[in-house]
Amino acid sequence: MSASDLGDAATGGERGHARSAVARLLERVPAREDLAAAAARLAAGAVEQRGDAASAFVFRLGEEWLGLTTALVDEVLELRPVHRLPHRHDAALRGLVNVRGRLTVCVALPALLQTGPAPAVRGGARRLVVLAAPEGALAFEADEVHGSLRYPLDDVRAVPSTVAHAVARFATGVLPWGERRVGLLDADLLLHALDRRIS
Structure with missing residues (x-):
């Protein structure tokens, strides 16, 4: 196997590792604290959109x-x-x-x-x-x-x-x-x- 083939294989491995990390992140169930924080951010944005600020x-x-x-x-x-x-x-x-x-x-x-x-x-x-x-x-x-x-x-x-x-x-x-x-x-x-x- 040539040096370029080894480089391609390494790059492919890195891409596969990156894809698996992204997949794991997307499949992770959000913690209750994360959901509460996201809801608070949305609520704050809604206040500004409603003009109640x-x-x-x-x-x-x-x-x-x-x-x-x-x-x-x-x-x-x-x-x-x-x-x-x-x-x-x-x-x-x-x-x-x-x-x-x-x-x-x-x-x-x-x-x-x-x-x-x-x-x-x-x-x-x-x-x-x-x-x-x-x-x-x-x-x-x-x-x-x-x-x-x-x-x-x-x-x-x-x-x-x-x-x-x-x-x-x-x-x-x-x-x-x-x-x-x-x-x-x-x-x-x-x-x-x-x-x-x-x-």
Whole structure:
């Protein structure tokens, strides 16, 4: 037998071995845990297909994790200088910030929501969040940004009495998120309150 014949025989053996491994895999009866995991994945996909899910942009102000509808958020940027407006002393108005060459009103959400001071965190965690508000772009400084979080609507819980009063006023519900809770904010109510404070 030539070297090429030996090579062909070896390749054929490998193919046969591979086919038998595939056949064994296909003939294997799935474990109960595998079936349960597959069912959970299908159920999660079904939730998204039914539209029983929503998406929130999650960020932190002080000790509070909060969420706004993702569609409202235009972009997240590095912090930049905020230019205070003379003769305007409302705590909810930080001033003006340059966003891609356009002066944008920068608001202070902690002053409106009374979330308190931010705990000490590693440098560079704070971000400027730009909102595509109907009356014009608004920006605010977040102490930390997680980004978009998709969740089933059934996971949303009622706002507990332990939530800070100012946050509770604007919250539509609370979303469990690992060991944290995210206060889901009513975007229309929040924007209306900001418009009244800064106009």
